[in-house]
Amino acid sequence: MSVITIERKVLEKNDELARQNRTLMERHGIFAINVVSSPGAGKTSLLERTLERLAGRLAVAVIEGDVQTDFDAQRIAKYNVPAVQIVTAGGCHLEANLVHDALGNIDLSHIRLLIIENVGNLVCPSNYDLGEAMKVVVASTTEGDDKPLKYPAMFRNSSVLIINKIDLLPYVNCSIETLRANALRINPSLEVFETSCTTGAGIPAWCDWLLARTAAGKT
Amino acid sequence: MHELSIAQSIVDIVIQHLPKEESVTVRSVRLSLGAMAGVVPDSLEFCFSAITGGTPLEGATLEIEHIPLTAHCNDCGRDGEIEPTLFACSACGGTSLTVLSGREMQVRDIDVEENEGVR
Numbered sequence: 001m002s003v004i005t006i007e008r009k010v011l012e013k014n015d016e017l018a019r020q021n022r023t024l025m026e027r028h029g030i031f032a033i034n035v036v037s038s039p040g041a042g043k044t045s046l047l048e049r050t051l052e053r054l055a056g057r058l059a060v061a062v063i064e065g066d067v068q069t070d071f072d073a074q075r076i077a078k079y080n081v082p083a084v085q086i087v088t089a090g091g092c093h094l095e096a097n098l099v100h101d102a103l104g105n106i107d108l109s110h111i112r113l114l115i116i117e118n119v120g121n122l123v124c125p126s127n128y129d130l131g132e133a134m135k136v137v138v139a140s141t142t143e144g145d146d147k148p149l150k151y152p153a154m155f156r157n158s159s160v161l162i163i164n165k166i167d168l169l170p171y172v173n174c175s176i177e178t179l180r181a182n183a184l185r186i187n188p189s190l191e192v193f194e195t196s197c198t199t200g201a202g203i204p205a206w207c208d209w210l211l212a213r214t215a216a217g218k219t
Numbered sequence: 220m221h222e223l224s225i226a227q228s229i230v231d232i233v234i235q236h237l238p239k240e241e242s243v244t245v246r247s248v249r250l251s252l253g254a255m256a257g258v259v260p261d262s263l264e265f266c267f268s269a270i271t272g273g274t275p276l277e278g279a280t281l282e283i284e285h286i287p288l289t290a291h292c293n294d295c296g297r298d299g300e301i302e303p304t305l306f307a308c309s310a311c312g313g314t315s316l317t318v319l320s321g322r323e324m325q326v327r328d329i330d331v332e333e334n335e336g337v338r
Contacts, residue, residue: 001246001332006236010228010250010324092221124221127257127324149304153255156306156318185314186306 014128017096021103021131025114031214032114034094034130036154037138038147039120042164044072045197046138047117051079053207054113058214063102063116065094072117082106093124096131112214122151134159141165142172145179148186155186160193162206167196222258225324226266230276232326237275242334245279253323254288255303279329288321 009015025032037043047062054060061082064073073085084102086094099116106114116132118125126135137158139147142165148155155161161183163176176194183190193209195202233248248267252258260283267281288301294313301307303321307314 001330003328003330004236004238005328006232006326007328008232008326010225010232010326013228013231091224095224123257127221149306152303152306153257153322156255188314 011127014096017100018129018131021096021100022133024103024108025131025133028108028111030108030111030114031210032116032130032132033160034116034118034125034132034135035138036118036122036125036135036158037120037140038122038143041120041138041140041143042197043117043120043138044075046162046164046195047115048075048079049195049197049200049203050115050207050210051076051081053203054210055079058113058211059110060113060115061106061108061111063094063099063106063114065098065117065119067091067119082111088119092119092121093128094118094130095128099130113210122147122154126151126153126157136160136162138162138164139179139183141168141174141176141179143174144172145174145176145182148179148183152186155183155190158187158190160191163192163194165196165198166194166201167199222262223266223270225258226263226270229267229281229326230270230274233276233329234274236329237331243275243331244334245276246330246332247280247282248276248329249282249284249327251284251286251323251325251327253286253321255318255321256324258324260285284327286320286323289319290316290321291319292316 035043062076064085066072067088070085073083076083084105086098086102116130135158137154163179180192193202193206195206237243264281271277288303290301291298292308292313293315295311297310299309
């Protein structure tokens with residue numbers, strides 16, 4: 001019996017491809033966000049409101065990750081932005097190689113903002129760097145206010161928290177103050193937005209932030 | 220359930236490190252796994268045993284070395300273990316923390332046995 005020393009990161013292949021994606025996007029001056037949440041938190045609705053608001057103001061492209069179906073890509077198609085659908089066929093998260101392939105189908109020369117909508121899942125996507133500038137986690141009021149404590153890795157690894165469905169606060173058992181405090185406890189540097197895709201509340205502030213961040217990255 | 224793709228990555232890495240000039244069987248694989256790596260050890264072990272059949276890793280055990288979540292507290296200066304669901308310094312309760320360990324997922328080493336009579 002002999003011992004062979006290996007000392008290699010399990011996800012090194014993914015991390016290497018993510019580095020390549022990041023270099024590619026930085027070279028084109030693209031600000032890329034990886035939007036994560038549990039299923040049904042409102043990622044696609046948020047994306048729709050965001051695309052409406054940014055139409056004519058910012059060149060956006062979208063990568064849509066879904067386990068099955070291209071329903072989300074169909075919803076995005078009417079906003080006339082370049083959109084690539086990735087169907088993971090059962091896979092619970094996007095990996096850097098899938099995004100690498102998707103980037104090959106987008107003309108990056110005119111894009112300033114890339115929005116990657118990950119598969120709805122608060123566990124697995126936190127491990128996989130896709131090459132994004134930052135992760136944006138969406139938590140909706142209908143999920144309750146303890147999500148950050150149950151899924152600390154995701155909230156720790158994200159830079160922005162969007163608290164969605166704030167129009168439903170009167171009807172659900174969720175304190176927005178508690179949700180915010182729990183999230184900031186896991187990650188004090190989180191930038192927090194509160195939105196409703198039904199009433200449009202908070203969407204302008206979120207889009208203004210995106211515009212500012214995209215402009216900052218252009219230098 | 221990303222444990223299956225993680226198990227596959229582990230097998231791929233191990234196979235790359237096997238000697239090419241002799242036939243060997245892998246008896247065990249040591250993996251360090253952080254408390255915040257987002258991996259369920261039981262499912263990883265299950266997936267590992269399910270995909271190693273017919274490979275040089277068939278029957279190998281996956282030995283998981285658990286790495287706790289530790290952090291440096293920027294308020295009181297203490298380095299110590301942190302409860303992932305509290306995410307606060309266990310001494311002063313401070314929440315301004317710099318994580319020191321807990322996200323690891325690394326193949327450390329393997330035990331291999333030379334197969335007799337096969338060269």
